[in-house]
Amino acid sequence: MKILVVGSGGREHALVWKIKQSPKVKTIYCAPGNAGIAKDAICVDIVAVDIDKLADFAEKNAVDLTVAGPEECLVKGITDEFAKRGLKVFGPNKACAEFENSKAFTKRFLQKYHIPTAKYEEYTDPAEAKTHCGAFGYPAVIKADGLAAGKGVIIAQDEKEALAAIDQIMIDKQFGASGDKIVLEEFLTGTEASVLCFLDGCSIVPMESARDYKNIGDGNTGLNTGGMGTYSPNELFDAALKKKVQETILEPILAGMQQEGLDYRGILFVGLMIREGEPKVLEFNVRFGDPETQSVLMRLQTDLVEIMESCNEQTLSKIPICWSEDAAVCVVLASGGYPGAYEKGKIIKGLNETEGVTIFHAGTTVQGENIVTNGGRVLGVASLAKTRQQARKMVYEAIEKICFDDVYYRKDIAK
Ligand code: AMP
Numbered sequence: 427m428k429i430l431v432v433g434s435g436g437r438e439h440a441l442v443w444k445i446k447q448s449p450k451v452k453t454i455y456c457a458p459g460n461a462g463i464a465k466d467a468i469c470v471d472i473v474a475v476d477i478d479k480l481a482d483f484a485e486k487n488a489v490d491l492t493v494a495g496p497e498e499c500l501v502k503g504i505t506d507e508f509a510k511r512g513l514k515v516f517g518p519n520k521a522c523a524e525f526e527n528s529k530a531f532t533k534r535f536l537q538k539y540h541i542p543t544a545k546y547e548e549y550t551d552p553a554e555a556k557t558h559c560g561a562f563g564y565p566a567v568i569k570a571d572g573l574a575a576g577k578g579v580i581i582a583q584d585e586k587e588a589l590a591a592i593d594q595i596m597i598d599k600q601f602g603a604s605g606d607k608i609v610l611e612e613f614l615t616g617t618e619a620s621v622l623c624f625l626d627g628c629s630i631v632p633m634e635s636a637r638d639y640k641n642i643g644d645g646n647t648g649l650n651t652g653g654m655g656t657y658s659p660n661e662l663f664d665a666a667l668k669k670k671v672q673e674t675i676l677e678p679i680l681a682g683m684q685q686e687g688l689d690y691r692g693i694l695f696v697g698l699m700i701r702e703g704e705p706k707v708l709e710f711n712v713r714f715g716d717p718e719t720q721s722v723l724m725r726l727q728t729d730l731v732e733i734m735e736s737c738n739e740q741t742l743s744k745i746p747i748c749w750s751e752d753a754a755v756c757v758v759l760a761s762g763g764y765p766g767a768y769e770k771g772k773i774i775k776g777l778n779e780t781e782g783v784t785i786f787h788a789g790t791t792v793q794g795e796n797i798v799t800n801g802g803r804v805l806g807v808a809s810l811a812k813t814r815q816q817a818r819k820m821v822y823e824a825i826e827k828i829c830f831d832d833v834y835y836r837k838d839i840a841k
């Protein structure tokens with residue numbers, strides 16, 4: 427088979443790495459890819475949102491399956507556009523991608539199907555939003571309705587901060603049209619867990635659980651990021667919690683989708699907040715998580731391409747999906763300054779000196795003889811070992827050998 431992976435981050439490198447292990451696969455293309463992906467796939471200079479060019483490429487090169495990494499191309503309808511040309515995509519269609527494109531859409535769905543989630547209200551008028559911003563007390567959670575690269579959620583500690591957040595999102599349009607509407611939510615406390623699921627329209631199969639570290643600073647302090655590290659399994663997920671998530675969240679999601687006429691095939695990322703064993707849905711994403719994928723795929727033993735095909739062919743329930751009992755840890759090395767402003771073009775050294783780890787590239791590119799930084803999250807260093815402590819140790823030992831100017835990483839991932 428010929429596979430095209432769309433995207434350029436650590437998640438896409440992990441997808442390429444896993445797809446490469448499939449005996450079914452002869453050629454892997456990645457658009458646009460990065461310096462690390464270029465070692466495992468043929469990189470093609472097309473950006474992830476240029477659906478027409480991607481389709482032209484897939485047609486011309488007889489690509490058998492295109493794997494959509496980031497949400498933007500799914501929201502833009504890559505699956506539907508490719509289908510018009512008889513091309514296959516792994517990833518939900520535009521109607522289903524609305525679960526990530528609109529937080530209000532997801533909240534309405536969750537409420538309608540009695541799936542546990544935070545209380546919410548939605549507003550399109552800033553004045554009205556300001557009158558009601560204290561409706562659930564403080565802290566208040568204020569979210570831009572649309573896509574905002576993981577930055578559209580503001581936790582306001584008091585009314586002053588809430589009013590400022592509404593101005594920022596709805597008046598100053600910090601996230602553009604994504605802020606035409608906001609969702610106001612009750613603040614939930616507890617521990618977060620990410621559950622990535624495979625769906626084929628008739629069944630929903632959770633992958634092994636992961637824990638993501640969203641804040642930039644140790645001890646979960648500072649600004650939210652795309653994710654600074656992950657580990658899998660998430661120890662919170664004992665048999666009782668798995669059962670509860672299956673029965674009160676995943677099964678009602680599938681039933682609700684079927685009721686709504688949404689034929690969801692691909693990945694659904696369910697973000698959960700768990701308190702005293704009770705899970706509530708924080709958000710849906712319609713694609714693999716980054717950097718959850720890096721940890722979770724290290725543990726996947728079944729051929730990922732076979733699973734993806736089964737999702738498209740609605741035969742997911744027929745294939746056994748096997749996982750390693752070992753623990754995986756992934757730590758992100760970022761550019762100093764991220765998630766704020768940062769510099770690019772720093773030479774990365776020591777990439778070939780590490781042992782026992784897999785290095786997933788994110789924001790990297792080739793410049794002459796060197797691999798240099800090219801984004802906020804630069805690398806994900808991942809390891810699989812008998813215990814999480816062992817995996818963690820290997821990752822942090824390897825990180826000591828890698829350097830670039832202003833490198834920043836959290837020291838407490840998987841501790
Ligand atoms: P989201 O993009 O909706 O997942 O939100 C990003 C992050 O904001 C989540 O991972 C949580 O850390 C936090 N968050 C979102 N919604 C809530 C909520 N209702 N209560 C507390 N924290 C939240």
Ligand code: GLY
Nearest residue numbers: 652653715716717
């Ligand atoms: N790591 C969170 C996400 O991918 O949205």
